[in-house]
Amino acid sequence: MTKRIFRSICLAAATVFVASLVISIMVLYNYFSEAYHDRLESQTKLTAHSLANEGVSFFDGLDTYGYRITWIDADGSVIYDTVSGSGDMANHSDREEYIEAVKNGYGESSRTSSTLTEKLIYSAQRLPDGTVIRLSCSQFTVLSLMPQMILPLTAIxxxxxxxxxQIAYRLSRKIVKPLNEIDLDHPKKDSGVYTELMPLLDRIEMQQNELKQQEEALRKKQNEFDTATENMHEGLILLNSDGKIISINRTASELLGIDCSGVGKSLVSLDPSPDLRSLIGEASGGSVAETVMSIDGLDYRFSASPVMSDGETAGIALLIFDITEKEKSELMRREFTANVSHEIKTPLHAISGYAEIMRDGLVKPEDTGEFAGRIYSETQRLITLVDDIIKLSRLDEGADGLMFEETHLLDIVRSAMQLLERPAEEMKISVSVGGDDVSVISVPHLVSGIIYNLCDNAIKYNRENGSVSVMVKDCGESAQIRVSDTGIGIPPDQKERIFERFY
Incomplete structure (x- = not known):
């Protein structure tokens, strides 16, 4: 803006200067031309007066001082001329100044040379005897004066x-200075601003307030977005239409090893995985794409959804889910289904077989009770299995409806072992229970079931004449139940799976 003002001021100054110079030259030239004409007229009249008094002797020894004097007779013929002889000059009766002098007593005229560099001025005065005296001189035109004026004009x-x-430079800086010093955050704060700019400053201030409100709203939304995404267990990456990272949350950053410096860079350049590249490429084409990738031994589902705008892909939202537990649960569910199917088929086949034999009359009357007992035993086994499945389903639904109460662990252990006395005696296994009398807040029948199952396995998979020991220990804020036996144990390669749900 300063340069534009500077150029405008210089242009205006140059225009005014040139116009002033031309006008001044013309005015001065006209002024001196009129003075020149007046002096020529005075000289003409003085010459006419002297010639009328002295006659032709007036010309003897006369110094004309640059003037040309011509004495013209009443018929227009030249009587005398200070430059040329009278016989060599043509008749002057048609000359403008001569005609006007004869008619009015005095006449003037001027003629310009063909080169426009010299102007001849003529002044004629009629004498009492009817003759006319004419003085002429040359006057330079403006064009002829230019070569003589080049140096002074150039200097000027x-x-x-x-x-x-200098004026334009200082004036432009002075004009622009208040504009440069305007505080755009508080445009009306400076009292030195131009009054003419107040409507503009009012509008700027209003727009600044609107921008601040919008910026604050955007910052608030950004903070809410960052808070929400940073606390997500899933990874979230936002890409622009070029596949460059706009935003990446903590989970995705840790998972892919991309820190905040990766923002603004291409995701596929930071992680050149072929699966990821194919996923991003498919999403860029406007299609929702998914793939499963393994990272550090864990399974993750990558889901890329295109963000469409006016029918074109404006960006991509990439979500990363940890499906490791889900995959494990699915595997365990399949194993559980297979195991349950097997466990259910075994008693059902037995029941079906016994019933078929009895139907066909192949059982002796005295053996009917035994077969019925076997059917009853297998039925109870099936009922127990179904009850276990129902209990497991209820536990999956959460702890709602369960009654918590103070439970004495040592009493629970003793009760469980009493139920297992018979299986222990059959296998000649010695059982011992001891430890601290510890009370905890729990669901008694669930704790009893856990202890029963542990002790049942300890007896069932023990050796003959073996032993089972159950100890309860008070650990202060917690309690410990330890079941030791002399059984076959768990194979080393299976120990990591003992806490799997359906193992």
Whole structure:
């Protein structure tokens, strides 16, 4: 803006200067031309007066001082001329100044040379005897004076240009200074601003307030977005239409090893995985894409959804889910289903077989009770299995409806072992229970079931004449139940799976 003002001021100054110079030259030239004409007229009248008094002797020894004097007879013929002889000159009766002098007593005229560099001025005065005396002189035109004026004009132009430049430079800086010092955050704060700019400053201030409100709203939304995404267990990456990272949350950053410096860079350049590249490429084409990738031994589902705008892909939202537990649960569910199917088929086959034999009359009357007992035993086994499945389903639904109460662990252990006395005696296994009398808040029948199952396995998979020991220990804020036996144990390669749900 300063340069534009500077150029405008210089242009205006140059225009005014040139116009002033031309006008001044013309005015001065006209002024001196009129003075020149007046002096020529005075000289003509003085010459006419002297010639009328002295006659032709007036010309003896006369110094004309640059004037040409011509004495013209009443018929227009030349009587005397200070430059040429009278016989060599043509008749002057048709000359403008001669005609006007004869008619009015005095006449003037001027003629310009063909080169426009010299102007001849004629002044004629009629004498009492009817003759006419004419004086003429040459006057330079403006064009002819230019070569003589080049040097002074050049000096004046340079001086004027320098002065105009300095004035324009200082004036432009002075004009722009208040504009440069305007505080856009508080445009009306400076009292030195131009009054003419107040409507503009009012609008700027209003727009600044709107921008601040919008910026604050955007910052608030950004903070809410960052808070929400940073606390997500899933990874979230937002990409622009070029596949460059706009935003990445903590989970995705840790998972892919991309820190905040990766924002603004291409995701596929930071993680050149072929599966990821194919996923991003498919999403860029406007299709929802998914793939499963393994990272550090864990399974993750990558889901890329295109963000469409006016029918074109404006960005991509990439979500990363940890499906490791889900995959394990699915595997365990399949194993559980297979195991349950097997466990259910075994008693059902037995029941079906016994019933078929009895139906066909192949059982002796005295053996009917035994077969019925076997059917009853297998039925109870099936009922127990179904009850276990129902209990497991209820536990999956959460702890709602369960009654918590103070439970004495040592009493629970003793009760469980009493139920297992018979299986222990059959296998000749010695059982011992001991430890601290510890009370905890729990669901008694669930704790009893856990202890029963542990002790049942300890007896069932023990050796003959073996032993089972159950100890309860008070650990302060917690309690410990330890079941030790002399059984076959768990194979080393299976120990990591003992806490799997359906193992």
């Amino acid at each position: 132009v340079l001086l004027e240009a320098y002065i105009a430049f």
